[in-house]
Structure formats: C-alpha cells, structure tokens
Ligand code: ADP
Ligand code: ZN
C-alpha cells in the first residue's frame with residue numbers, strides 16, 4: 065500500500081504531497097487524516113498527514129518505483145479527524161488566505177496530539193501549567209542556528225508553540241518525556257512552571273437546573289419561524305439577527321436550536337472568547353443538557369481532547385466555543401450561529417489569518433446549512449450585505465418584558481474644565497455616582513486602554529522610557545513598580561532616576577485605573593470598588609471572580625476597560641460612565657469608527673436591564689462627533705449611513721477587498737529591499753485588475769526587534785484576482801530572500 069503524505073514543514077510553497085510505502089504491520093492503522101512520522105529531506109523525524117491511500121492492486125505506477133519509496137515510520141493518531149471534505153476545506157483556506165495546507169489542517173486537529181497512552185484524567189487537584197516566555201519565531205531561529213540542540217527540548221518547545229494552556233502532564237504522560245527537560249528549559253529562561261488548581265467553570269457537571277423556553281414575543285416568533293424554515297428546507301442561507309442588547313437574541317437562538325435538533329441536525333455556536341463564561345454556557349446547557357460540547361482555548365489539552373472525541377463519536381448535537389470551534393469535527397451540520405458577529409476576535413491574528421465568518425459561510429454552503437449572525441451593532445460589511453438582500457435581515461426592535469433602553473447623555477469635558485474641575489471624573493458624573501450609591505444601585509465605569517495607560521517620562525529632559533525591542537513606550541505598572549511592553553512582553557523594574565539627565569523628577573503619565581480608584585476613594589471613602597485592568601495580566605479565574613463578586617452585588621463600582629462590558633447580564637447596574645470616549649474615537653484605521661461605535665453601544669447596553677431604567681454618561685471633549693451623537697441617539701442606521709458613504713468615497717470594504725502584504729525582518733535595509741522587490745513585481749501589471757500602493761511603514765515600525773513594511777493592494781476578490789496574485793507570488797519566490805518573512809492578509813483588521 066502507498067500513502068500520499070502532506071509534510072509539515074515551515075518552508076514556503078511546500079504544499080506538495082509525497083509518496084511513502086505503508087509497511088505491512090501498519091496497514092491496519094493507517095487512515096486518511098491520521099498523522100504519521102516519516103523521514104523527509106534531512107530530517108529523520110518529520111510529521112505528515114495521510115491525504116490518500118492507494119492499495120497495491122490500484123497502483124498502476126511502475127513496480128520498481130516502490131523500492132525507492134521510504135517506509136512510514138509510525139502512525140501517530142488513534143482517530144482521524146480529517147476526511148475528504150475537511151481536506152477540501154483546508155485547501156480552500158490555504159488558497160484564499162495564502163497559507164500552507166498543513167497549517168489549515170492543524171486548525172481541524174484536536175489540540176496537542178501524540179502518543180496513545182494519553183492521560184485520561186480530566187480533574188486533578190493541583191496541576192502545573194507551562195507558560196512559554198519566548199516567542200515562536202525566536203525559538204525557530206534558535207533551533208535553526210543551533211542555540212537549542214536537544215531534540216527533546218525542541219519537541220517540547222514546538223509543542224508549546226502550537227498549543228495553548230499546556231500542563232506538565234501533557235508533556236510527561238502525553239509526550240512521554242521526563243520532567244527534567246522542563247526544569248532545564250525553565251532554568252534557561254524559555255518557560256515558567258506555575259502551580260495552579262484547574263477550575264472547571266465551563267463544563268457541564270455543575271448540575272445546572274433545566275429551564276423551559278420562554279413564550280416568544282411577536283418579533284421573536286417571526287425570527288424563529290423564518291430561520292427554522294430555512295433549516296427545514298435544508299437550504300444554505302445567511303441571516304442577520306439585528307437586535308439591541310437584551311432584545312432576546314439568545315432566546316431566539318435557543319428556540320431555533322430546538323428546531324435544529326427536531327430535524328435531526330447539529331449546530332455550532334460561536335461566541336467571542338471573552339464571553340465564553342459560565343453564564344453564557346449555562347443558558348444553553350440549561351436547555352439542552354449533555355448534548356453539548358464546549359471548546360475553549362483555556363481548557364486543558366486533555367479536556368479539549370475529550371470534547372473532540374465526544375463530538376467525533378456523535379455523542380453531542382451542539383458545540384459551543386470561540387473562533388476555532390468552527391472547525392469542530394461535527395457531522396450533519398444544520399446551523400452555525402455567530403453571536404456578536406462584529407467582534408474582532410473572529411479574525412484570526414495568527415497564521416492562517418482567516419475570517420471566521422467567511423470560513424463559516426463556506427462550511428454552511430457545503431452542508432446546506434444556515435449561518436445565523438447576531439449583533440446589536442453589525443459589522444458595516446454585514447449590514448450592507450443585508451441591505452443589498454444577500455443576507456436575510458431580521459430585526460428585534462424591543463426589549464422583551466417591558467425593559468427599556470437606557471438614557472444616554474454626552475457630558476462635555478471642556479465645559480467642566482472651564483468651571484474649574486480638574487478631576488478626570490466630571491462634576492455631573494460624580495453627582496450621578498453619588499445618587500446611585502445612595503439608591504444602593506451599582507455603577508460601571510469604563511476607561512479606554514489606549515488613552516489611559518500610563519507611561520514613565522522625565523519632566524526635566526522629556527526622556528520617555530521605551531521598549532528596547534519595539535518602537536513603543538513602556539507601560540508603567542504602579543502596583544509592582546514595573547515597566548512592561550504590551551507588544552513583546554519585555555519587563556524591567558522602574559528606576560527612580562532619569563538615565564538621560566540624572567534628574568529624579570519622573571512622572572508616570574496619564575491617569576490609569578489605579579489613579580481613578582484613588583480619586584473615587586477620596587470622594588467616597590466607604591464604597592467598595594472593584595478594578596479590572598486589561599494591562600495587569602489578569603488570569604481567567606480572577607477575571608471571572610471579579611465579575612461574579614460584582615454581579616452578586618458585593619461592590620458599588622466596577623472600574624475597568626471595555627473588556628468588562630462583554631456578554632454579562634448585570635441586573636443591578638443602573639449607571640454606566642464612560643471616562644475616556646475621546647481616545648476611543650481617535651484611532652486612525654478604517655475600521656476604527658465601527659469598533660468605537662460598537663464598543664460604546666455595548667458599554668451603554670450594560671445599564672438598566674430587566675425592570676431598571678439605566679443611565680449612561682459619556683464624557684467627551686467633542687460632543688459633535690458623529691459616532692458619539694449616534695451612540696447617544698441609539699441610532700445604528702444613522703451611524704451606518706455616515707460610515708458607508710465614507711467607505712464608498714475612500715474605497716474600503718465592502719466596496720473593495722484589501723490584501724496586505726506584510727514584510728518583517730531584523731534588518732531594516734533587507735526588509736525595505738524585499739518590499740520594493742515585491743512592489744515592482746506587483747506594480748508591473750497592466751490589466752488594472754488591482755490597485756497597488758507603494759510600500760509604507762506602519763505606525764509602529766519595529767515590534768520585537770523586527771522591522772515592518774507593508775504593501776496594500778485593493779481589488780475585488782475573484783478567481784481571476786487570485787490567479788493573478790499567485791502568478792506574482794511565483795515570480796517573487798524565484799528570487800525572494802528567506803531572511804525576510806512575508807505574509808498576505810486578506811481584509812486585515814488593521815492596516816496601520
Ligand atoms: P440578547 O441575547 O439579545 O442580549 P437575551 O436573550 O439575553 O438578549 O434576553 C434579555 C433578557 O430578556 C433575558 O433576561 C431573557 O431571559 C429575557 N427574555 C428574552 N426573551 C424573553 C421572552 N420572550 N419573554 C420574557 N423574557 C424574555
Ligand atoms: Zn531626564
């Protein structure tokens with residue numbers, strides 16, 4: 065028997081498949097989609113995936129050739145998660161996102177696979193978590209230049225690069241390696257070993273009581289019937305469920321899911337990573353019980369593997385998870401729900417850089433399934449498609465059970481300053497907080513991370529403490545007196561003296577959450593304030609604990625960045641204050657305004673649920689700004705109209721597709737030269753099928769010691785366009801410099 069094997073290699077343009085001989089003793093364990101170990105090129109132990117098997121009698125090739133074929137060394141997987149249709153999907157992803165087929169296939173494999181004697185236990189009292197402290201590319205470089213030589217160390221490091229949330233036992237019993245390798249890696253500064261007790265807050269064995277479905281409102285009923293009909297007809301269809309926060313979208317999902325199960329089909333529900341909390345999951349579990357599997361990147365590898373197996377064996381009908389759950393190995397798919405479809409976590413930021421919505425649309429089309437997108441503030445592109453009739457638009461206008469929308473008001477900071485208030489909290493907001501405390505109701509205060517991180521600088525010579533690896537200022541953390549880089553994780557202890565002029569007159573920049581907390585405590589000494597920074601490395605558990613404490617009414621004020629706004633029903637919150645709206649609307653990227661609009665609306669939506677009327681105060685120096693005005697009037701359509709005309713005028717999506725060619729290298733001259741080389745190839749095109757712009761330096765020129773240069777190409781994505789780009793890539797590859805990394809991102813989240 066001969067196996068056609070796709071080899072896992074980082075080399076570009078190696079999507080080729082190689083023939084290997086299947087030794088007799090392995091004939092029973094080979095299967096399409098299983099990973100195998102083979103020798104390839106100079107490497108004696110390469111990993112590959114079987115993509116085709118040819119029995120001897122079907123083999124028309126020259127018999128003699130078989131002798132030169134190498135044997136498969138071993139079969140690595142017990143189960144195959146990849147079939148013909150998955151292979152097709154991987155090829156599609158590899159084509160439209162310019163990545164290796166193997167990278168695309170990896171998305172579909174259960175996390176951290178190898179040896180058969182996997183540890184079965186899911187719960188252990190105390191575990192040791194392995195945290196990788198060096199970045200992927202650095203490690204690959206060190207392997208290449210032989211700084212790291214030990215094969216076992218390399219195996220562990222590569223495993224860590226590819227898997228989140230790895231425990232010590234995944235290495236010891238999973239890969240069958242000894243603990244001493246880990247101690248060596250820790251000693252040499254590659255990893256940190258951290259003790260922790262896993263808390264299974266997402267899994268089902270929490271005895272969640274069953275709930276019955278609610279009687280749908282008229283609007284909900286129309287939505288449920290319409291979507292369910294498409295499912296019964298088994299027709300591919302995209303629907304947008306457009307309804308404000310609290311309008312009962314989740315109830316619609318639940319009742320549509322019921323119909324999916326009635327039809328004998330299955331469903332995948334995607335929610336933003338950060339909303340994948342116990343509350344969210346339990347709403348589904350309370351209706352459908354153990355028919356549900358949950359996939360979350362923060363679950364341990366063995367937990368996720370168990371879930372994968374359950375799905376594969378057909379034991380579940382519903383999969384809930386973050387972005388990557390779209391690749392769950394579920395059969396008989398009838399529905400995919402993407403909740404909060406505007407959320408940026410649906411764009412993968414690592415290779416393959418895919419759009420979950422685009423991939424989901426492909427999967428649904430292949431399965432004649434329905435793709436249901438839900439949002440209060442749809443992405444501009446999605447809403448435009450809905451208005452054009454490409455997506456079915458279904459609207460929920462009212463909150464059920466008589467709950468009302470909050471009253472939103474812009475508060476002019478400039479006016480407040482003129483009246484002599486120097487605090488970052490305006491007089492008006494102070495008054496409202498006080499009233500709320502007296503009423504024993506809760507308040508949430510939001511800051512924007514960009515505007516309110518603090519930097520350390522010298523007041524005498526204006527020296528700013530910058531990251532040695534990146535072109536950004538370091539963020540100052542008062543708690544532990546550290547300076548941190550958010551781009552490369554560089555850390556240093558803050559000093560008391562300026563290294564430039566030796567002055568000790570250092571200032572810690574703008575106001576952060578800590579300063580605001582101090583100020584609030586001064587005003588109301590007895591109140592209880594909870595603070596959640598995006599900056600401090602908040603672990604998942606403490607994040608959940610803070611939210612739970614607040615939700616259970618054990619604090620008056622929750623202070624944090626907009627990360628605290630996502631997906632939590634906070635029944636006792638009646639006041640929301642936005643402290644730093646201006647920094648949210650001042651970012652210059654083509655998607656920045658829609659992100660600002662949706663963040664602000666989401667934040668506002670936290671106020672007043674159920675029977676409480678909520679109030680929202682947004683502090684700004686620019687009360688005439690169109691984003692803020694439309695947020696104030698709760699007018700998504702108004703915002704959409706202004707935004708879409710801007711996009712049309714400037715030629716941005718949805719009127720065009722963007723392809724960003726990103727070049728990175730340690731050597732500034734090399735990266736410039738390489739980008740120019742590609743630019744000349746791209747620019748040498750007379751057909752007018754695309755417009756290419758000359759190479760530009762992004763806002764941050766250097767990240768983690770790598771210089772960056774981009775080339776932007778604008779065109780309508782089409783078969784002909786792709787053919788053209790691949791043609792250009794072929795020319796490029798002939799003389800490319802392998803010291804410069806080049807990736808192409810389709811419709812990136814940022815172009816700066
Ligand atoms: P969304 O998902 O749009 O934010 P939810 O589905 O969470 O909205 O609904 C908001 C609140 O309204 C929830 O507390 C939910 O239980 C309640 N609710 C939803 N539909 C109904 C209904 N038909 N009748 C009564 N209450 C409902
Ligand atoms: Zn100085």
Ligand code: ZN
Pocket residue numbers: 531532533534549550551552553554768
């Ligand atoms: Zn840095």
